[in-house]
Amino acid sequence: MSKPTIYSIAQRCGVSAATVSRAFNRPELVSEPVREQIMAAARELGYQPSSAARGLVTGRAETIGLIVSDITNPFFPLLVRAVQRTAERMGSALMLVDAEESAAAEVAHVARLRSRVDGVIVASPRSSSAALREAARGLPCVLLNRPLRDLSSVICDNTSALFDAGDHLYKHGHRSFALLAGPSASWAAARRSQAIRRWARGRGVELTELGPFRATFKGGRQAGAALLETAATAAFAFDDLTACGVLAELAGRGVAVPGERSVVGCDDVLLAKTVTPSLTTVTAPMDDLGETAVQVLTRQIEAPGGAPEHVRLPGVFVARDSTGPRSGS
Amino acid sequence: MSKPTIYSIAQRCGVSAATVSRAFNRPELVSEPVREQIMAAARELGYQPSSAARGLVTGRAETIGLIVSDITNPFFPLLVRAVQRTAERMGSALMLVDAEESAAAEVAHVARLRSRVDGVIVASPRSSSAALREAARGLPCVLLNRPLRDLSSVICDNTSALFDAGDHLYKHGHRSFALLAGPSASWAAARRSQAIRRWARGRGVELTELGPFRATFKGGRQAGAALLETAATAAFAFDDLTACGVLAELAGRGVAVPGERSVVGCDDVLLAKTVTPSLTTVTAPMDDLGETAVQVLTRQIEAPGGAPEHVRLPGVFVARDSTGPRSGS
DNA sequence: CGGGGGAATGAAAGCGATTGCATGGATTCT
DNA sequence: AGAATCCATGCAATCGCTTTCATTCCCCCG
Numbered sequence: 001m002s003k004p005t006i007y008s009i010a011q012r013c014g015v016s017a018a019t020v021s022r023a024f025n026r027p028e029l030v031s032e033p034v035r036e037q038i039m040a041a042a043r044e045l046g047y048q049p050s051s052a053a054r055g056l057v058t059g060r061a062e063t064i065g066l067i068v069s070d071i072t073n074p075f076f077p078l079l080v081r082a083v084q085r086t087a088e089r090m091g092s093a094l095m096l097v098d099a100e101e102s103a104a105a106e107v108a109h110v111a112r113l114r115s116r117v118d119g120v121i122v123a124s125p126r127s128s129s130a131a132l133r134e135a136a137r138g139l140p141c142v143l144l145n146r147p148l149r150d151l152s153s154v155i156c157d158n159t160s161a162l163f164d165a166g167d168h169l170y171k172h173g174h175r176s177f178a179l180l181a182g183p184s185a186s187w188a189a190a191r192r193s194q195a196i197r198r199w200a201r202g203r204g205v206e207l208t209e210l211g212p213f214r215a216t217f218k219g220g221r222q223a224g225a226a227l228l229e230t231a232a233t234a235a236f237a238f239d240d241l242t243a244c245g246v247l248a249e250l251a252g253r254g255v256a257v258p259g260e261r262s263v264v265g266c267d268d269v270l271l272a273k274t275v276t277p278s279l280t281t282v283t284a285p286m287d288d289l290g291e292t293a294v295q296v297l298t299r300q301i302e303a304p305g306g307a308p309e310h311v312r313l314p315g316v317f318v319a320r321d322s323t324g325p326r327s328g329s
Numbered sequence: 330m331s332k333p334t335i336y337s338i339a340q341r342c343g344v345s346a347a348t349v350s351r352a353f354n355r356p357e358l359v360s361e362p363v364r365e366q367i368m369a370a371a372r373e374l375g376y377q378p379s380s381a382a383r384g385l386v387t388g389r390a391e392t393i394g395l396i397v398s399d400i401t402n403p404f405f406p407l408l409v410r411a412v413q414r415t416a417e418r419m420g421s422a423l424m425l426v427d428a429e430e431s432a433a434a435e436v437a438h439v440a441r442l443r444s445r446v447d448g449v450i451v452a453s454p455r456s457s458s459a460a461l462r463e464a465a466r467g468l469p470c471v472l473l474n475r476p477l478r479d480l481s482s483v484i485c486d487n488t489s490a491l492f493d494a495g496d497h498l499y500k501h502g503h504r505s506f507a508l509l510a511g512p513s514a515s516w517a518a519a520r521r522s523q524a525i526r527r528w529a530r531g532r533g534v535e536l537t538e539l540g541p542f543r544a545t546f547k548g549g550r551q552a553g554a555a556l557l558e559t560a561a562t563a564a565f566a567f568d569d570l571t572a573c574g575v576l577a578e579l580a581g582r583g584v585a586v587p588g589e590r591s592v593v594g595c596d597d598v599l600l601a602k603t604v605t606p607s608l609t610t611v612t613a614p615m616d617d618l619g620e621t622a623v624q625v626l627t628r629q630i631e632a633p634g635g636a637p638e639h640v641r642l643p644g645v646f647v648a649r650d651s652t653g654p655r656s657g658s
Numbered sequence: 659c660g661g662g663g664g665a666a667t668g669a670a671a672g673c674g675a676t677t678g679c680a681t682g683g684a685t686t687c688t
Numbered sequence: 689a690g691a692a693t694c695c696a697t698g699c700a701a702t703c704g705c706t707t708t709c710a711t712t713c714c715c716c717c718g
Binding site for chain 2: 053061063074077115116140176183245247248271273275276
């Protein structure tokens with residue numbers, strides 16, 4: 001027997017297909033006994049409404065797309081989880097694509113998803129603003145961690161948390177700092193560097209800028225090596241992955257952390273807690289970020305052409321074991 | 330103007346909708362000039378075929394589902410990438426759901442995906458065999474890392490690599506081992522434990538079994554603590570995450586690795602290379618696993634009701650810095 | 659020069675749902 | 689009692705595409 005449809009059920013219950021459809025979508029329009037009979041038949045036949053058919057008539061795919069620049073970056077899994085969970089709560093499925101770090105792939109994927117989703121979330125896009133704008137034309141779209149005037153965005157702003165991080169180090173007696181800058185193409189990297197510079201200026205402490213380094217473990221090792229050539233006793237790494245590289249490099253050279261140098265990361269990926277010493281870092285509110293992104297997107301979908309929304313969520317400083325009092329002196 | 334359809338294009342080009350459809354799907358059936366004209370018009374109008382409409386008539390969603398038991402487990406990102414990449418090459422999109430470690434959620438998600446995908450891959454399922462079988466009834470399905478007679482499966486078999494790991498330790502002079510068992514509900518855990526037992530028996534060395542421990546960082550710390558109460562100089566952790574926990578616990582207690590104890594993990598997640606010391610482990614062929622799973626699934630989709638396939642891919646032992654010669658003695 | 663065959667195209671029937679409108683019966687109001 | 693409502697349901701159009709079958713036109717061969 002082929003897949004059950006509303007017609008199989010209708011026939012079996014001696015009603016019309018419309019009634020079956022209503023029993024599912026507007027149950028209050030169907031009398032109780034009929035509705036129950038229909039539900040029973042549906043369960044018995046293992047009926048599942050065809051989302052293609054429904055999508056065709058409603059014009060909604062009940063699906064959203066999520067494009068991540070690099071799924072292997074430990075930053076993303078928690079985000080993916082939050083997005084998926086929220087989407088599901090809103091009755092939508094999640095289509096995930098991994099751009100594998102290619103800007104070109106990003107926009108190509110947006111194009112490919114167009115016909116299958118109601119809207120997309122692009123996380124930490126690497127593409128140019130123009131390319132993004134063009135790719136999203138006529139498609140509800142929310143950017144994550146990348147502001148852009150004409151498109152909605154949800155960003156995590158770590159400025160104040162980085163100030164806290166700086167103060168934390170300052171209180172521990174540190175007076176000479178290093179800024180291990182992230183990739184120059186990254187909006188987040190620019191923003192973080194800027195925050196740290198401002199903080200250092202405000203505090204009147206010495207700040208040595210190094211980099212940019214790639215946002216990878218290897219890049220972190222290079223950053224660590226560079227750090228050792230300075231007199232800085234504390235360093236701000238671009239993100240946790242970089243920070244882990246720094247830690248590894250320092251450990252490899254027998255430099256104690258936090259004994260001789262303190263290191264702070266950013267993002268608070270899973271890695272941060274598991275590495276030794278555990279990382280002092282800035283926690284990004286992943287759940288909120290993902291949830292908010294989906295909500296904003298949903299609004300865009302329901303009111304196409306509406307004004308773009310911009311949401312800013314702050315990160316939170318968290319002290320762990322990679323920072324401590326300034327060494328000996 | 331509303332979304333362009335094949336009709337808009339047909340009208341614009343003075344041909345019928347059927348011709349437009351053919352121009353896309355069976356270009357050899359359309360004369361060259363007409364085809365080009367259609368393509369030009371399509372590009373100009375920004376036409377994107379509605380996959381809902383196509384899906385409705387072809388009965389194919391051109392989408393596959395991937396259910397992972399826990400996306401935050403570092404084992405998965407590479408797998409997701411491999412699956413997505415392969416699916417895309419086959420012209421399919423990927424719907425991802427995260428069961429958040431709940432067995433009940435797994436089967437519920439299979440049910441939810443049913444109507445939107447052509448088939449599903451369930452990675453490292455936690456559900457009971459019966460529940461899985463029932464959930465997959467009538468839906469092409471491939472299990473990853475979980476064999477089950479009536480369903481197709483792709484598994485990573487680490488038996489021989491674990492033998493290599495044992496031999497590697499043996500050559501370094503170790504004679505007393507600990508087995509830090511993984512969750513008892515996990516097929517992989519059972520299989521790995523069994524392999525290690527067999528190896529130890531074959532070698533005639535002492536093997537202390539500890540656990541089971543949860544497959545998390547915390548579980549690893551407990552395992553590390555337990556390890557220290559034994560005289561074993563080398564330990565097999567269930568997976569890399571556990572191994573990282575062990576490392577952290579040992580480091581926290583000032584026990585040198587590999588100086589005093591050697592530790593081997595399993596899976597070779599990203600973490601394994603980044604942790605200090607880097608983990609000696611067993612590399613799972615993620616790309617192959619993902620690719621094979623999609624291929625097997627595709628075959629199931631094309632030949633529904635065909636016999637289930639079972640593929641077994643071996644892991645590969647890789648020595649890094651968490652293992653070394655037996656301590657002093 | 660007539661007919662067979664092939665290539666290019668069109669007409670139309672669905673695919674499985676949703677939904678506006680029409681209908682008929684029961685209920686209520688005056 | 690007749691009219692006005694209202695509720696539950698059915699009819700039929702529609703969403704955008706694929707695909708079968710029929711049609712037309714042209715070329716080639718006997």
